[in-house]
Amino acid sequence: MTNDKGQVLNFATSKLQTLDICVIGGGPAGLEAGIIARRLGAKVMIIDDNPVLGGQLIKQTHKFFGSKAHYCGVRGVDIAGILSKEIKDLGFDVLHNATVVGYYDDDIIGVLQHDKLLSVKARAYIFATGASENMLAFDNADLPGVYGAGAVQTMMNVYGVVPGKRAVVIGSGNIGLIVPYQLLQAGVEVAAIIEIMDKVGGYYVHAAKIKRAGVPIILKHTIIQAQGRDCVAAALISKVDGEYECLPGTEKTIECDMILIAIGLSPLCELLYQAGCRIDYIPELGGHMPLHNEDMMTTQKNIFVCGDLACIEEASTAILEGKIAGAKAHEVLYGETKQGKEIAQQAKRELSIIRSSPFEQRIVSGLSRLKPH
Amino acid sequence: MDGYLKEHPILEFKRGKKVKFFFENREIEGYEGLPVAAALHAAGIKVLSFSERYNRPRGFFCAVGKCSSCLMEVDGRSNVMVCVELLKSGMKVRRQKGKSQKQ
Numbered sequence: 001m002t003n004d005k006g007q008v009l010n011f012a013t014s015k016l017q018t019l020d021i022c023v024i025g026g027g028p029a030g031l032e033a034g035i036i037a038r039r040l041g042a043k044v045m046i047i048d049d050n051p052v053l054g055g056q057l058i059k060q061t062h063k064f065f066g067s068k069a070h071y072c073g074v075r076g077v078d079i080a081g082i083l084s085k086e087i088k089d090l091g092f093d094v095l096h097n098a099t100v101v102g103y104y105d106d107d108i109i110g111v112l113q114h115d116k117l118l119s120v121k122a123r124a125y126i127f128a129t130g131a132s133e134n135m136l137a138f139d140n141a142d143l144p145g146v147y148g149a150g151a152v153q154t155m156m157n158v159y160g161v162v163p164g165k166r167a168v169v170i171g172s173g174n175i176g177l178i179v180p181y182q183l184l185q186a187g188v189e190v191a192a193i194i195e196i197m198d199k200v201g202g203y204y205v206h207a208a209k210i211k212r213a214g215v216p217i218i219l220k221h222t223i224i225q226a227q228g229r230d231c232v233a234a235a236l237i238s239k240v241d242g243e244y245e246c247l248p249g250t251e252k253t254i255e256c257d258m259i260l261i262a263i264g265l266s267p268l269c270e271l272l273y274q275a276g277c278r279i280d281y282i283p284e285l286g287g288h289m290p291l292h293n294e295d296m297m298t299t300q301k302n303i304f305v306c307g308d309l310a311c312i313e314e315a316s317t318a319i320l321e322g323k324i325a326g327a328k329a330h331e332v333l334y335g336e337t338k339q340g341k342e343i344a345q346q347a348k349r350e351l352s353i354i355r356s357s358p359f360e361q362r363i364v365s366g367l368s369r370l371k372p373h
Numbered sequence: 374m375d376g377y378l379k380e381h382p383i384l385e386f387k388r389g390k391k392v393k394f395f396f397e398n399r400e401i402e403g404y405e406g407l408p409v410a411a412a413l414h415a416a417g418i419k420v421l422s423f424s425e426r427y428n429r430p431r432g433f434f435c436a437v438g439k440c441s442s443c444l445m446e447v448d449g450r451s452n453v454m455v456c457v458e459l460l461k462s463g464m465k466v467r468r469q470k471g472k473s474q475k476q
Binding site for chain 2: 049050051061075077132133135142143144145146147148150151152154155156157159160161162163185186187230231268
């Protein structure tokens with residue numbers, strides 16, 4: 001392995017750092033897990049590959065809904081600030097701009113930070129690595145201008161740069177509904193949202209907002225080609241039949257310079273393969289993912305998961321899963337405590353309330369297939 | 374410097390100081406501390422590299438350092454993910470062709 005100056009790094013000569021609980025990923029799930037484990041008394045470290053903590057929260061300009069306990073009415077970007085401040089007040093180690101590059105024998109992980117390769121050994125690990133955006137195969141899908149919807153959200157809301165002037169969005173899940181609304185906020189035109197199913201995928205509130213703003217949601221259609229020479233100049237869409245096959249003669253060209261792909265996310269579970277956790281394919285939850293029980297414990301007793309890695313869902317559920325993972329990782333090391341037990345039980349209750357909504361049926365049926373032990 | 378959002382109903386952007394850098398030997402201005410890809414897009418540059426076999430233009434995809442769609446040559450180093458590489462004054466950025474030969 002080489003560092004950012006091209007020098008070869010030697011893992012063996014770096015000093016081994018030991019601690020109780022290492023949290024990998026500083027998004028809503030990982031931050032909450034770290035906070036809970038630390039509050040219960042464990043020596044905790046959080047490793048994150050970004051310069052600032054918060055994960056995907058830092059680009060969420062919309063207000064969350066639900067109950068007060070789940071930051072209802074607070075914008076995602078502000079939740080990131082609240083959690084980061086708590087981390088600072090609790091005073092534990094955070095490695096910024098650091099990427100975990102491997103899980104080795106004896107439960108040691110390798111961490112690349114700038115030009116250093118560090119080795120860390122924790123007694124328990126909480127993985128909250130999140131997920132990456134899925135790509136869609138269509139003609140010219142590699143043309144510059146075809147971007148992940150979350151990628152454009154990052155460019156726009158974190159860096160203040162919008163990589164285009166007129167967008168077509170593929171997919172009408174929550175990301176496919178929220179990002180176009182944010183594009184409008186930034187003064188960018190949204191030509192249409194294209195959805196292959198016969199109904200909108202995301203929450204009604206988000207769909208209503210975007211429809212009120214005058215953006216058409218075109219159902220039973222898909223993209224078949226990106227057009228343009230060096231960059232996207234148009235999207236060619238087509239109607240589909242009941243078997244999702246394109247219907248010839250229904251093609252339409254929509255002029256745009258950005259095509260945003262918002263068709264879902266896949267959990268980032270590479271490190272868990274290395275750690276020997278059992279991984280299974282559960283499409284309802286997002287694809288290949290680590291099996292875990294309701295304590296968020298994987299098939300390895302010292303490894304916990306939470307957030308999108310454990311189930312592609314929302315920031316509010318990620319935080320609740322983080323609470324459970326933090327409390328249960330502490331319990332594995334120090335035995336059951338009254339406070340830890342209460343935190344986990346309360347979070348489990350709140351999760352089951354959120355998941356009792358008819359919108360969450362798919363998630364619940366997926367979770368019922370997660371039987372690791 | 375036209376591609377930067379000037380007004381936003383919710384967000385306020387704190388930007389670093391304005392610096393000069395080079396894209397294909399051409400001098401461009403950008404804000405220090407922003408990812409190189411953001412600075413290039415603000416300057417209207419979307420093609421970041423060309424594919425190995427068919428020389429097809431490529432841009433970024435994930436913008437969070439995961440997918441490797443945005444690899445460029447930066448200060449003589451190849452395969453740099455410019456969506457997470459932060460801009461510094463005087464940086465020399467070039468479009469990468471395929472896997473590139475540079476270390």
